[in-house]
Amino acid sequence: xxxxxxxxxxxxxxxxxxxxxxxxxxxxxxxxxxxxxxxxxxxxxxxxxxxxxxxxxxxxxxxxxxxxxxxxxxxxxxxxxxxxxxxxxxxxxxxxxxxxxxxxxxxxxxxxxxxxxxxxxxxxxxxxxxxxxxxxxxxxxxxxxxxxxxxxxxxxxxxxxxxxxxxxxxxxxxxxxxxxxxxxxxxxxxxxxxxxxxxxxxxxxxxxxxxxxxxxxxxxxxxxxxxxxxxxxxxxxxxxxxxxxxxxxxxxxxxxxxxxxxxxxxxxxxxxxxxxxxxxxxxxxxxxxxxxxxxxxxxxxxxxxxxxxxxxxxxxxxxxxxxxxxxxxxxxxxxxxxxxxxxxxxxxxxxxxxxxxxxxxxxxxxxxxxxxxxxxxxxxxxxxxxxxxxxxxxxxxx
Numbered sequence: 001x002x003x004x005x006x007x008x009x010x011x012x013x014x015x016x017x018x019x020x021x022x023x024x025x026x027x028x029x030x031x032x033x034x035x036x037x038x039x040x041x042x043x044x045x046x047x048x049x050x051x052x053x054x055x056x057x058x059x060x061x062x063x064x065x066x067x068x069x070x071x072x073x074x075x076x077x078x079x080x081x082x083x084x085x086x087x088x089x090x091x092x093x094x095x096x097x098x099x100x101x102x103x104x105x106x107x108x109x110x111x112x113x114x115x116x117x118x119x120x121x122x123x124x125x126x127x128x129x130x131x132x133x134x135x136x137x138x139x140x141x142x143x144x145x146x147x148x149x150x151x152x153x154x155x156x157x158x159x160x161x162x163x164x165x166x167x168x169x170x171x172x173x174x175x176x177x178x179x180x181x182x183x184x185x186x187x188x189x190x191x192x193x194x195x196x197x198x199x200x201x202x203x204x205x206x207x208x209x210x211x212x213x214x215x216x217x218x219x220x221x222x223x224x225x226x227x228x229x230x231x232x233x234x235x236x237x238x239x240x241x242x243x244x245x246x247x248x249x250x251x252x253x254x255x256x257x258x259x260x261x262x263x264x265x266x267x268x269x270x271x272x273x274x275x276x277x278x279x280x281x282x283x284x285x286x287x288x289x290x291x292x293x294x295x296x297x298x299x300x301x302x303x304x305x306x307x308x309x310x311x312x313x314x315x316x317x318x319x320x321x322x323x324x325x326x327x328x329x330x331x332x333x334x335x336x337x338x339x340x341x342x343x344x345x346x347x348x349x350x351x352x353x354x355x356x357x358x359x360x361x362x363x364x365x366x367x368x369x370x371x372x373x374x375x376x377x378x379x380x381x382x383x384x385x386x387x388x389x390x391x392x393x394x395x396x397x398x
Contacts, residue, residue, distance in 0.1 A: 003389065004059075009381030011060030015042060016375035018063045023367040026359045033122075034074065034108030034326045035357035037364070038066045068328075070317050074107070074356040082287045085109030086355040089347020091311030091339070094136065095125035095327060103128075105312050107355050108326035113286065116142040118294075123325050129292075130310035130340055139294065139307045145283050147298040149181025151244045152277030158252040161190060162266035163197050165258075169268045174204075174248075177277030178241040186211065186236075188248070190218070190270070198255065202232060202248075208239050220255040227251075278302055290348040292341035311346045313337050 019040040029035040043064030076086050087093070092105035110121045118127040118139035129139040155176060161169060169190040176184045186206045193199035198220040204211040212234065219229040230251045237243035252273065258266035281298030288294055292309030314320050319335035320328045330336045342348040 005381065005384075006386060006389065008058070008060040009379070011045060011062060012377065012381065013375060013379060015061045015063050016371050020368065020371040020375065022066055023364055023371055027361070027364045027368070030357055030359040030361055030364070032326065032357050033110060033354050034106055035359065036107070036322070036328075037069045037357065037359045038322075039069060040367075041065045041067060068317055068320055068322060069358060070314070070320060072358045074358040076350065077354045077356055079352050079354050081110075082351050083111050083113075084352060084354050085111060085288060086350045086353035087311065087341070087347045088350045088353075090313050091341065091346040092313065092328065093120075094128035094310050094312050094338075095120055095123060096128050096136070096138070097123075097125045102329075104323060104327040104329050105320075106326045106328065109349075110354060113141060116140050116145075123327060125327075128310045129307040130338070131307070134338070136310055136338070137307065139309065141283070141286065141294065141296065141306055144294075144296045144304055144306050147278075147281035147283075147300060147302050147304070149177070149179065149280040150277050151179040152176045152246055152275040154247050154249060155275040156249045156252060156273040157188075157270055158273040159269035159271050160254050160256045160258070161200065161270050162258045162268040163255050164266050165192060165268060167265055169270060171270050171272070174272045175275060176236065176246055177275065177279060178236075178238050179244055180241055181279035182241065183279065184236075184238050184241075188270075190268075202250075204234075204248075206238060211236060218250055218253075223254045223256060225250050225253060225255075288349060288351055290342060290350070292349045309341055309349060311339055311341055313339075313346065 019042075022038050022040050026037045041064045043062050045059040045062050076088075085093075086109050087107060092107055093109055095104045095106055096102070097104070104123075104125065106120065106122070108120065108122050111118050111127055112121055113119070119125060120127060126138050128136045131137050155174065157171070157174070171188040171190070174186045174188055176186060178184055184206060186204050189203045189205070191201045191203070193201070200218045202213065202216045202218050204213050213232055214234060216232040217229060219226040230249065232248040232250070233245065235243050236246050253270055260266050278300045281300030281302055283296055284299045285297040286294065288309065292311070294306030294308070296304050296306060313336075314330065315335035315337070319330055319332045321331050323329050339346045
């Protein structure tokens with residue numbers, strides 16, 4: 001009897017020590033990004049026959065399992081880095097170790113680009129994205145480093161054209177980008193018809209001389225341009241560049257009488273508004289939006305969208321095993337679902353956020369005290385059983 005009790009007490013010591021390790025690990029990782037705490041499940045050991053008296057007697061205690069608390073998210077902490085990401089809801093970032101062909105999952109979204117690929121700062125593994133076919137891919141910006149120049153196709157002007165002007169109206173500073181990305185400046189000249197205040201001939205020139213615009217006639221109906229005669233389309237071949245087609249849009253130009261005291265000339269306010277061309281640009285800034293899509297900004301002000309992050313979720317906490325470094329692996333690959341941020345039940349992505357651990361410090365301290373008491377109690381059982389065994393040995397000495 002004392003010997004079996006001794007082993008029961010030892011089982012309590014072992015269980016308390018293991019549980020204390022779990023509670024201590026939870027406490028130690030309270031500041032670890034994306035850490036998920038563990039809980040201990042105690043189980044009584046098998047029952048054995050109590051002998052002639054009948055009934056069953058326990059044989060001690062054991063740690064049946066440890067479970068990962070995946071459901072509770074950690075606190076979201078603000079960060080100054082746009083590539084510090086957090087999942088706002090359900091889902092894990094997917095990491096791929098190219099060298100060992102292993103896939104893991106994490107809530108630690110501290111990432112950056114290295115050699116053109118998005119990688120986890122914690123593990124160095126590549127962060128997976130999802131293509132249009134739903135397949136996992138590496139997130140690369142190799143094709144987004146440079147923005148090709150685009151020549152102007154549409155140029156818009158705005159302002160008022162003085163209906164009672166007696167001289168030609170000259171508009172300088174009309175900007176056009178050529179196919180090489182170089183900005184050209186042309187001059188437009190508006191000349192009113194001798195027979196009608198609503199008909200204006202528009203000619204163009206640049207530093208090299210006149211530009212052939214085909215004798216364009218800008219016509220007005222009241223204050224607004226006639227739609228069919230409000231756009232001037234022509235081939236522009238600036239010096240040192242290939243010819244390209246460009247359209248000057250006068251739709252925002254208004255015809256208005258300007259009150260002046262003669263001999264002053266009525267002032268027109270027609271001016272360049274905007275164009276849709278741009279120079280070449282280099283990569284300037286990278287950000288990831290709430291849908292997990294990579295957005296890049298170039299030095300020329302242009303923007304492009306890149307690959308989209310992929311997320312994973314698990315059917316059960318039992319399908320997950322912790323691997324260290326904030327990573328998890330799937331014990332059952334069939335229990336893993338893949339998707340895109342913000343769709344099909346997956347959470348969105350929050351930039352400038354870091355998910356902290358989900359350790360509740362007060363609960364962890366409570367567990368530590370509880371397991372300490374368990375260890376002390378089991379130790380007392382061992383001590384008492386040992387004294388009983390010693391008493392039996394002492395009987396031979398009497």
